[in-house]
Amino acid sequence: MKINKICCIGAGYVGGPTMAVIAKKNPNIQVTIVDINEERIAAWNDEDVSKLPIYEPGLAEIVAETRGKNLFFSTEIDKAIKESEMIFISVNTPTKTYGKGKGMAADLKYVELCARNIAEVATTDKIVVEKSTLPVRTAQAIKSILHNTGSDVKFEILSNPEFLAEGTAIQDLLHPDRVLIGGESESAIESLANIYASWVPQEKILRTNVWSSELSKLTANAFLAQRISSINAISELCEHTEANVNEVARAIGMDSRIGPKFLNASIGFGGSCFQKDILNLVYIARSYGLNAVADYWEQVIILNDHQKRRFSDNLISTLYNTVSGKKIAMLGWAFKKDTNDTRESAAIYVADHLLSEQANIAVYDPKVPSKKVYSDLNYLETRSEEENKNLVATFSDPYEAVKDAHAIAIMTEWDEFKTYDWEKIYSSMKKPAFIFDGRNILDKAEMNTIGFEYSSIGQ
Ligand SMILES: NC(=O)c1ccc[n+]([C@@H]2O[C@H](COP(=O)([O-])OP(=O)(O)OC[C@H]3O[C@@H](n4cnc5c(N)ncnc54)[C@H](O)[C@@H]3O)[C@@H](O)[C@H]2O)c1
Ligand SMILES: O=c1ccn([C@@H]2O[C@H](COP(=O)(O)OP(=O)(O)O[C@H]3O[C@H](CO)[C@@H](O)[C@H](O)[C@H]3O)[C@@H](O)[C@H]2O)c(=O)[nH]1
Structure with missing residues (x-):
């Protein structure tokens, strides 16, 4: 035709x-x-x-x-x-x-x-x-x-x-x-x-044929997400040993059978597709009685939820086991850089956990509008809209967002974060000044030299 x-x-x-x-x-x-x-x-x-x-x-x-x-x-x-x-x-x-x-x-x-x-x-x-x-x-x-x-x-x-x-x-x-x-x-x-x-x-x-095409899409996403959960699982092991997940990723990625892409350890994958499509794959497998297949893929999601939770747990325990009344500045709200999409962004779940511990959250994202931050949190129905409004503030200037903060949590790998004046940021924060880099985008040695208590994923 x-x-x-x-x-x-x-x-x-x-x-x-x-x-x-x-x-x-x-x-x-x-x-x-x-x-x-x-x-x-x-x-x-x-x-x-x-x-x-x-x-x-x-x-x-x-x-x-x-x-x-x-x-x-x-x-x-x-x-x-x-x-x-x-x-x-x-x-x-x-x-x-x-x-x-x-x-x-x-x-x-x-x-x-x-x-x-x-x-x-x-x-x-x-x-x-x-x-x-x-x-x-x-x-x-x-x-x-x-x-x-x-x-x-x-x-x-x-x-x-x-x-x-x-x-x-x-x-x-x-x-x-x-x-x-x-x-x-x-x-x-x-x-x-x-x-x-x-x-x-x-x-x-x-x-x-039609069915191969439909299944290939779910399979591609399952394989991609599995790589992230795999490297994230190794990141936790790295934190308990002297290994560095960036070095491990580089070393394994040079094996041409493994390849270098999609091996960035992180706070966990977000976005509208990976979780939804894997859950769907798991559901389909279970509906055919293929429980071993279903359990295998479900583990990718379980590990991802664990990774998000681990990040906020670590933040709380590092801040002397309480974030109540403390200002935590979150840099980034989108599920990845260069998009204004926030669906299933790890930032939402980390913020929700910290809010349940009575933290005050300050959010800066270069592309996500303020009302989206509130609607993402309200959608979870963990607390009233009014409470979210009181506990969360959004900023259009990152330097304002971090002012007087006890800690900064980097949630999205926006390139601009790397170019900030981190000495200026350090001097405007409460001391000790903590950075929790959920994307491994800053240089640990440089941050330590400035005076930050810096922690990242798998290092
Ligand atoms: N977002 C991605 O990166 C991506 C990539 C590949 C595949 N997909 C898949 O593509 C599909 C769409 O994803 P998306 O991210 O574009 O979703 P989206 O929510 O951004 O857009 C879907 C649009 O469809 C409209 N809509 C819903 N029902 C309608 C109807 N009956 N008549 C007219 N409009 C209607 C909605 O109003 C909405 O604007 C999903 O199945 C998703 O899994 C998404
Ligand atoms: O090494 C990596 C790569 C990605 N991520 C995270 O994984 C999530 C998804 O990233 P990405 O796959 O780049 O973006 P999506 O737009 O979700 O794209 C995925 O989902 C789409 C929707 O089905 C597919 O079309 C794409 O091929 C597939 O990559 C994001 O939170 C990323 O930060 C990591 O943590 N580490």
Whole structure:
């Protein structure tokens, strides 16, 4: 099928950047991104591209170049579905918070709503592309909804999982390691492959069956997260021996079979994907009675929770076993650098623990707005919104955030933290002045020379 018009349902961290790059690389295809969230669409349409709802290096430039030409953002979902030959479903698939599979399975209600919406309004044949991360065999459910409309409209379903990482989304999209397309219909697969072929070499476009494609996405995330839990497990052992986790990571990473990437010990991984997708994998394995498989992958999450808790426990015990009434400055709130996304950020859980110990928390993050910090904490429902308001303060100037603090906790590896005037910071803090570097970004010897009591992960 020749594709002239694409619709993407879901203007989020995946839909926005992915479609912007598809539009840039395919100027003859009209791409419309739709969403039920009016505020989000309005922000995508803001004349000032620095106000886009998502911060990603390079994104604003591409939106400025393509928006209004062949890239459009709209809330008119039905119209966009009707007009397009190809529809991407890129809505959120969070962990279920209710009913069967609560806390484990992926909640597919948004995906199902999209399928029903497409089934209801489509009057011409469509290729429907699963861009969201979905459990194995979800395409089957979408197919069943679409094929039972009673009309003679034909639907082909493809799985095309996205592998971009936030903070590097545009570079990942422009230079993907691979593009994965799972499907039954060769012509539908080639229609989608042609769109990517505008900039991705053919040998990097993999074609598989639908289920391999769906499972590959969950597996890739499980393997990546497993590496982090593995190095984090070793970091704890390093802290009890004379070993240094950075040196260990470097030494093992030079083995070409292991490789150097994704071996940074940390306060634990965050983000909207790793935990959700592994829990989903565990749930699927258990639902087939594969308990050994489920237990194996679940350990990646257990270790990650342990790592976050260990960080806050260590902070409290180092501060003479109490943080009550003490000011703890948290540098960074996003789950990683170069994004304004805070979903599952370790900072939220560390702050919550410290607040339960009656600490006063001062937060500075270069990209996360103040109201997001409060909404993340309020969402946990550990204490009243008023208490969170009283105990937590947010700052737009890092030097103000750290003033009179008993300790600094580095939660995100923002590059700017390395460039701060740490002598100035030291002189403005309470003494002894502690730094808990959850990202191993500062130089221990330099911090000790300034006078800080410096501790990091696995050193
Ligand atoms: N964030 C990432 O880095 C990343 C990377 C790869 C894959 N994924 C997967 O991609 C999917 C989307 O993730 P995201 O981070 O973009 O989510 P997101 O929450 O940022 O965006 C999803 C958007 O879908 C909209 N939406 C929900 N239901 C809708 C409906 N029925 N009609 C129209 N709009 C609807 C929401 O309003 C929201 O704006 C998830 O399955 C996720 O696992 C995410
Ligand atoms: O060596 C490392 C690498 C990462 N992290 C942490 O791990 C989390 C996730 O980081 P990253 O994977 O870079 O970002 P995401 O945007 O979550 O991307 C992951 O999740 C996406 C959603 O499925 C996938 O598309 C990507 O391929 C996959 O990397 C963050 O908290 C990082 O700080 C570490 O602690 N140590």
